[in-house]
Amino acid sequence: MDKNSIWGLVIIGAILLGYTYLTKPSDEEIKAMKTRDSIASVERLRDEKLEAARIEGLKKQYAEQKEDTVALQKTYGAFAGAVQQKEEIITLENKLVKLSINTLGGKIANVELKDYKTHDAKKLMLWGEKNSKFGLTFYAENKALNTQDLFFVPVKALKTVDASTAEQVVSMRLSAGEGKYIEYKYTLEPDSYKVGFDINVVGMQDVISLNQRDLTFNWAADIPSKEKGRKFENQYTALYYKFFEDDVESLSASGEKEESVSTKVKWIGFKQQFFSSVLIADEAFKGIEFKSVDMEETSPILKNFSAAISLPYQGSQLENYPMSFYFGPNKYKTLREYGKDIELHSLVDLGWKMFAWVNKWFVIPIFNFLEKYIMNYGIIILILTIVIKLILAPLTYKSYMSTAKMKVLKPQIDEINERIPKDKAMERQQATMALYKKAGVNPMGGCLPMVVQFPILIALFRFFPSSIELRQKSFLWATDLSSYDSIVSLPWDIPWYGDHVSLFCLLMAATNLIYTRMNSQMQTSQQMPGMQTMMYMMPLMFLFWFNNYASGLSYYYFIATLFTVVQTWAIRKYLVDDEKVLAMLEANKKKPVKKSKFQQRLEDAAKQKGFKAPKK
Structure with a gap:
């Protein structure tokens, strides 16, 4: 190394020493660095603890899930996998009806009639999802199960671009293992109020208890008020059913009624004043428990209807229960088209048979x-x-x-x-x-x-x-000819009369009063005491009878x-x-009195017995 090299190294060292001296941190900067290092150390420690807690939580969650899985397996057996899933709504729709089918229970959650509205212009739903029942109950592995608590899977849903021109099908399946399931198959026809409904029980002979001879299909729903006049809407709302090849019957429209029917039944109808939901068997149902419950006047619900239907179970590889629903208006012509041979038109109350004609x-x-x-x-x-x-x-x-x-x-x-x-x-x-x-x-x-x-x-x-x-x-001042017309609303409710004044009812009472007056002028004899007063009281009674009736x-x-x-x-x-x-x-x-044939026979019979006819 020569002299110049040595001086070069010395100069470089001096520069480095000078740079180090000039760029060294101040005491404040050194203090800040130490603070940052301390914070970083604390954060690393916190992150380590959080990670440890997360890992511990995952272990606990896994243990709980494992425990829950064991509990679900113990409670639901083969259906444990159908418990914890996400709800989904499947829609079937044509020009007339819209069905919402919930994967929870695979049930019809609600039905909208698209051509109609409630009296306050809301969508017309035949029933709401809340407080409705729709599902099978049976025993599996010695446990009572209800399919409405379990999740179904939509395995088949066909819907064309134009749903009004093609049949729509959705198949909801409740799985119990490979090749084992309960299926609800819904088929909505184009431009129709009819919905095909099939229950298929496939490969369940090892799941459903061997001693099970019947499956119970439960159908129940709250019936909401849809019309302006609640009194008469409630009066015309009732549970109907038709005996197989026999008459149509109904439960009382008031109070709480229960009835057990062991004979064959063709259909069951949850009838409202103007609309009905009807479950129709392809063959017949046998063994049904009916119940109808009236709700309070302040409730938006009129009644609750329920039907527990026994479906025979043979324990075969395939059990099939074909039936169908009618969701639509109580229009006589329409009901005859859908079920003339099974008397669906009986849902339209035309009065007693001697007057219905x-x-x-x-x-x-x-x-x-x-x-x-x-x-x-x-x-x-x-x-x-x-x-x-x-x-x-x-x-x-x-x-x-x-x-x-x-x-x-x-x-x-x-x-x-x-x-x-x-x-x-x-x-x-x-x-x-x-x-x-x-x-x-x-x-x-x-x-x-x-x-x-x-x-x-x-x-x-x-x-x-x-x-x-x-x-x-x-028509004129009446906004709904099927309900009462009102020209004045009263500040209070008058017993037996109501809280309004019906003009058509007033006009009817007035014309009856005039007609009563005309008839009284034609009387030929003294009437019984009080009869004249009673005749004039009738128009007044009409005011109370018809004030709330259809205008x-x-x-x-x-x-x-x-x-x-x-x-x-x-x-x-x-x-x-x-x-x-x-x-x-x-x-x-002045003409001779002619005797009728009946009178002549009476006189002839009297003569034969020794009696004489009275002299004229």
């Missing part, structure tokens, strides 16, 4: 015909009323003529009553009847029109509140009574003259 063969066909040409149901009811009154016009005329004949004979009847004392009531009656017979008057002639009209009145009394055609259809019915009774008043006035003014009627009766008196 009037609605089936007369009122409904007229309604269906007029619907094709007229959109306003108030006009349809008006035309229906006119048609009915015109058909009955000959009877109305005959009834008035009978009353007129008795009216013109009243002076002669009064003469009989003056001539024969009151204590000889039988003699009075015989003399009066002899006068009627001689004059050719039938005192019961005025009753025939009432006998004919009575089935029509009763039939329409049941038709209007049940007619979905009138639901939410407005369509009050409107019909108003128009019908008004038409009758006009008919009676016209007949009295233009067609019937009292003097001519009296002259005709006096002419009848």
Whole structure:
């Protein structure tokens, strides 16, 4: 190494020493560095502890999961894997209905009818998911299980781009191991209220208890209020069922009712005023426990319906239970199309059988015909009323003529009553009847029109509140012809009357009062004490009976009574003259009295027994 090299190294060393001296940290910086080092040391220690805690937590969680798995295995056996899963909603939808199917229980969570709304313009759901039951109960490994507590898996779901033109299918399976499952298969047809429903039990002979002879299918639901008039909606909401090849029955629409049916049943219907959910067996159900519970008036729920259905189980490789649902309106024509042979149309309350024929063969066909040409149901009811009154016009005329004949004979009847004392009531009656017979008057002639009209009145009394055609259809001031109309809301609820004033009901009562007045002027004899007052009390009673009833019915009774008043006035003014009627009766008196065949037979029988006919 030469001299220059040595000086170079010395200079470099001096530079390094100088740089080190000049760049050394101050006391404050050294203190800060020591602080940072301490913090880093604490953070490393904390991270180590957290990591240790995390590892310990994972170990504990694993142990708990293992313990839970053992507990689930112990509780649910082969179905343990169907407990802790995530809920999912599968939707089936066409133009008419929308079904929401929950993977929890594989059940129909709710059904929306797309063409209808509630009275307050909300979506119309036949039932809500809460407080509804839908599933099988059975014993497996000596434990009672309910499928609605377990998760199903949608293994097959077919849905085209245009769901309205193709059949939709979803298959929900509850697995119990390889090749072992319970399946709910739902099939929604296009443009249909019908939903196919099949229960398939596959390979479960080693899972379900060997001594199990029946599986129980539980179906229950809360029925929410959907209409404006809760009172009559509740009255027309009931649980119906049809015996196999026999009559349709129902549980009482009020209170709490239970019934056990061991004979075959074709279908079960949770019927509301205008809509129904019906479970229909392909063959028949056998062994059902029914229950219907009324809810409080303040509850948004009307009733709770439930049906526990026994399904025979043979322990085979495949057990199949085919059935179907109808979710739709209580429209007579629609129900006949879906189940004429099984009497689904019985869900439409048309009244007792002896009166229902009037609605089936007369009122409904007229309604269906007029619907094709007229959109306003108030006009349809008006035309229906006119048609009915015109058909009955000959009877109305005959009834008035009978009353007129008795009216013109009243002076002669009064003469009989003056001539024969009151204590000889039988003699009075015989003399009066002899006068009627001689004059050719039938005192019961005025009753025939009432006998004919009575089935029509009763039939329409049941038709209007049940007619979905009138639901939410407005006319004049009435916003819903299937419910009450209201022109004034009262600040309080009057017992038996309500909290509103129905104008159609007022008009109906007023026309009945006028008609009662017209009839009282035609009376031929003194009425029983209080009868006159009772006749005038009837219109007042109508105010209480019909104030909460369907405005369509009050409107019909108003128009019908008004038409009758006009008919009676016209007949009295233009067609019937009292003097001519009296002259005709006096002419009848001169004719020989003809005995009826029945009267002749009575007299012949009396002669054979040694009795003589009374002298005339």
